[in-house]
Amino acid sequence: MTTPTRRQAFEARQRRRATRIAAASTGAVILALITVIPLAPGWAAVKRSFFNAEVFAKTFPGLAQAFLMDVAIFLWCAPLIAALGLIVALMRDIRSPALYPLRLVAILYTDVFRGLPVILVIYLIGFGIPGLGLPRPWNSPYLWGSLALILVYAAYVAEVIRSGIESIHQSQRAAALSLGLSQTDTMRFVILPQALRRVVPANMNLFVALQKDVALLSFIGPVEIFRQAGVYKSLMANFTPYVGAAIIFLAITIPATRYADHLMNKQRKARS
Amino acid sequence: MKLWITTAAALVLATAATAQNDCAAGKTLSDGTLTIATGNPAYYPWVMNDAPESGEGYEAAVAYALAAEMGFSADQVTWTRTSFDQAIQPGAKDFDLNLQQFSITEDREKMVDFSEPYYASAMAVLTTKKVVEAGATATPDSLKSLIWGADANTTAVPMLGELIQPEKDPLLYGDNADVTAALQAGQIDAALFDLPTALYLSAVVVDGGTLLGQFPAARTENPDEFGILMEEGSALKPCVDAALTALKDSGKLAEIEATWLEEATAVPVIK
Numbered sequence: 001m002t003t004p005t006r007r008q009a010f011e012a013r014q015r016r017r018a019t020r021i022a023a024a025s026t027g028a029v030i031l032a033l034i035t036v037i038p039l040a041p042g043w044a045a046v047k048r049s050f051f052n053a054e055v056f057a058k059t060f061p062g063l064a065q066a067f068l069m070d071v072a073i074f075l076w077c078a079p080l081i082a083a084l085g086l087i088v089a090l091m092r093d094i095r096s097p098a099l100y101p102l103r104l105v106a107i108l109y110t111d112v113f114r115g116l117p118v119i120l121v122i123y124l125i126g127f128g129i130p131g132l133g134l135p136r137p138w139n140s141p142y143l144w145g146s147l148a149l150i151l152v153y154a155a156y157v158a159e160v161i162r163s164g165i166e167s168i169h170q171s172q173r174a175a176a177l178s179l180g181l182s183q184t185d186t187m188r189f190v191i192l193p194q195a196l197r198r199v200v201p202a203n204m205n206l207f208v209a210l211q212k213d214v215a216l217l218s219f220i221g222p223v224e225i226f227r228q229a230g231v232y233k234s235l236m237a238n239f240t241p242y243v244g245a246a247i248i249f250l251a252i253t254i255p256a257t258r259y260a261d262h263l264m265n266k267q268r269k270a271r272s
Numbered sequence: 273m274k275l276w277i278t279t280a281a282a283l284v285l286a287t288a289a290t291a292q293n294d295c296a297a298g299k300t301l302s303d304g305t306l307t308i309a310t311g312n313p314a315y316y317p318w319v320m321n322d323a324p325e326s327g328e329g330y331e332a333a334v335a336y337a338l339a340a341e342m343g344f345s346a347d348q349v350t351w352t353r354t355s356f357d358q359a360i361q362p363g364a365k366d367f368d369l370n371l372q373q374f375s376i377t378e379d380r381e382k383m384v385d386f387s388e389p390y391y392a393s394a395m396a397v398l399t400t401k402k403v404v405e406a407g408a409t410a411t412p413d414s415l416k417s418l419i420w421g422a423d424a425n426t427t428a429v430p431m432l433g434e435l436i437q438p439e440k441d442p443l444l445y446g447d448n449a450d451v452t453a454a455l456q457a458g459q460i461d462a463a464l465f466d467l468p469t470a471l472y473l474s475a476v477v478v479d480g481g482t483l484l485g486q487f488p489a490a491r492t493e494n495p496d497e498f499g500i501l502m503e504e505g506s507a508l509k510p511c512v513d514a515a516l517t518a519l520k521d522s523g524k525l526a527e528i529e530a531t532w533l534e535e536a537t538a539v540p541v542i543k
Binding site for chain 2: 046134220231234
């Protein structure tokens with residue numbers, strides 16, 4: 001390795017200085033928060049209610065156990081959402097006039113399910129459809145609650161994939177067709193591989209959001225982490241279990257968001 | 273003129289002070305009024321027609337009797353509404369007393385104050401005729417095999433574990449309406465409620481609803497007793513307890529109970 005030039009040495013010094021300043025200012029802010037917040041008159045009560053070590057220790061294992069339910073629901077919903085989202089996106093791209101009804105269905109579907117709050121869909125499908133008198137196990141809240149999540153999130157994913165498809169320049173389609181590829185093959189071998197790659201970060205964001213919205217299924221019965229925290233809260237008249245649940249969620253969602261950011265950065269660099 | 277104002281003010285203060293018995297004076301949120309919280313909405317038979325001001329319904333009637341015992345006239349009582357979470361959140365409360373079927377538990381006592389119990393509730397099994405026709409009976413074995421539901425904010429949840437020990441994990445909901453919706457949709461077979469609420473739900477809310485049985489209030493371990501919730505360390509607690517004891521001793525509380533809570537002797541006892 002050669003000795004650094006004067007310019008490189010200067011830049012290294014500048015970087016070290018910037019790091020030192022950033023560390024010092026972050027430390028000062030944290031210190032200020034730690035000393036200032038406990039000075040608030042209600043701090044003792046808030047601490048007992050939200051940051052109660054005894055309650056935390058008592059409830060955390062139960063919460064972690066309940067979180068497995070969230071993970072399971074996420075795992076069986078995610079692939080179905082990806083598949084349905086792709087199908088709907090392709091339906092919206094249909095250009096044959098005879099198949100226009102399919103396209104119309106896809107448009108209506110995305111409009112309706114993107115326009116409704118998730119919790120509303122979960123209620124309507126989760127209680128409504130089993131209310132028709134389906135026998136067990138076909139009236140399970142797990143089944144219909146998951147379907148509600150899948151329908152809503154697939155609508156979002158479909159729109160994201162469609163934006164990816166439309167971002168591929170029209171000339172590529174023309175080129176592929178002129179090479180003799182069929183419409184289907186053009187989509188499969190030329191458009192989709194590029195389009196899907198482009199929308200990976202956006203879809204990652206959706207799946208982080210899905211991980212959190214799984215908790216909404218608790219409204220129709222399943223005892224996952226949010227509901228379990230609510231039970232503990234009620235029995236102990238203490239909000240600490242919610243803080244415990246928040247920590248568990250963050251342990252999953254922060255790494256996932258960081259990963260999505262990383263992908264996005266990589267993509268930006270590749271493009272520029 | 274000035275003398276007149278001072279005299280008038282002194283007179284007002286004096287009447288305000290004598291209006292309450294010495295215990296509660298100056299300890300309420302605003303002097304001379306007792307602010308009482310109920311649920312939103314408040315349910316039958318605890319409060320009739322969601323209108324606690326009428327004094328109709330068990331808890332509304334208890335509230336007014338209690339206020340009278342503490343020296344507040346009926347128009348010195350103001351009502352407010354809170355959810356369970358608002359009742360237990362830290363910080364200043366916007367009520368003096370809160371009664372909406374809060375069960376007294378040891379853990380809750382650490383965070384808020386409860387009065388002496390004003391009602392001891394039996395727990396009842398709410399189900400539908402369909403489930404009964406399918407062979408469910410009020411025996412421990414039959415109950416264990418059912419799929420259970422409950423309101424997640426109630427002590428029914430731990431009681432399910434203690435009294436019934438169901439084979440499958442129970443499903444839990446945010447309020448009574450959701451529990452009954454799940455019962456109606458056949459997603460759960462039965463739900464555990466306090467007896468008066470269960471009687472109301474089976475008669476009015478659930479189509480083909482029925483009560484399979486009850487666990488009596490006087491069962492030895494862990495009876496479900498409702499207390500009036502107050503801020504932790506509330507200065508009013510001794511006054512409320514004294515007033516409640518007086519109501520119990522004079523038979524007034526039992527009288528109110530007889531007026532507003534249905535006789536439930538027809539519901540079989542589960543052993």
